[in-house]
Amino acid sequence: MSSNESIASIILGSASFYDMMSRVQMMNRMSEYDEELITGIIEQIDNLEQSKNDIEKERIALQLKMEDQERKISEKADEINALNAKMVKTTDEINRLALEQEKINLDKDTLAKNNAALKAEEEKINAAVLAQKQETEKRLAEEAEKKAAEKASAEAKIAKEKADAAAAAKSAQEAAEKAAADAKSAYEKTAAQAEADKKAAQSSAAKKAQEEAAKAAAAAKAAQEAKEKAAAEAAAKQAEEARKAAEAAAKEAEEAQRAAEEAAQKAAEEAAQQPQYVSPYPSSEFIWPAPGFSYITSGVGPRWGMSHNGIDIGDAGIYGGAVVASKAGTVVVAENYCPHDYGKSGSCGCGGGYGRYVVIDHGGSYTTLYGHMSNVAVSVGQYVEQGEVIGYVGTTGWSTGAHLHFEIRINNVYQDPEQYVSP
């Protein structure tokens, strides 16, 4: 039922006009009240509408704020991810640097070890060269002494021969004297007989002859004595001269030895004063040590933070090639141990890094060194001619591939081999 219908039914249900009027009045009052009520409700609705709008505005503002926050959060998350990635990268870098540092330390250790081994080998070579030098000096001194003794003994022999000749002359003289005496006695006998026969007549003549014979014998004796004395004096003089000659020879030998020592000393000093890497001798004295191969892969100078003290000859196909003595001399080192005949980036330590190698002493403070051979074909103390095969090219010791490492030294000072030899 609508409100108009209910109002109508209320009015129509009136029992009388008065009742109806009172009902109309009541209805009017009710209506007024309703209007107030409706107005109040409308106001309330307006208020609600207003607060709804406010709330909506607030909601939208909050929504915007939230979106803004979310955007900011997402930005921060990106930033955090970027930082995390950066941190991972930094950690990797730190690890890599630590590894590198470790490797550098290892390399440093290896280098230090190799340097120590090289130094030890160096000392070994020096000792061998020194021993060879002392041996040579001793032999020269012994030879000089022997020569002086031989000369003195030869001169003594000559003096003895002269003395023997004098003795022989003396005995011949004695024999002659005896013959003269025999002749005299025979004559005396004959004279005695004659005297017996012709005593009176010939006595004065016989006496005179006898006197003359005696006089002749005395003269002969005096002459003989003088001759003997002269011979003895001559022999003594000869012996004295021989002694003097022997002394002079010994002195001469001593002086020669001293002069040789001085010359050697002077040569050594001069050699020591020579500037490094400059050849004071004609290059024709030395020859190329790897016949048939000519490619120099490395010369003297700094390499890998160290000093490279010789030249490396390393053509393709050089492995097994002959290595020959650059100059004649005596082998002072013949190191033939290193089972590591293959290319390597570090040193196996054999031969102080030279692997299988040979050092030859050429005299005059000169030595040559041949390194990294696959096999050594000579032994210590052996004399080798220039060009004689002393071993074969390999890659033993500190060697990255097959090559011959060749050094020339004066008084153990490294020279530049390219100043001395060419292929």
Ligand SMILES: [Zn+2]
């Ligand atoms: Zn080795």
Ligand SMILES: [Zn+2]
């Ligand atoms: Zn080398």
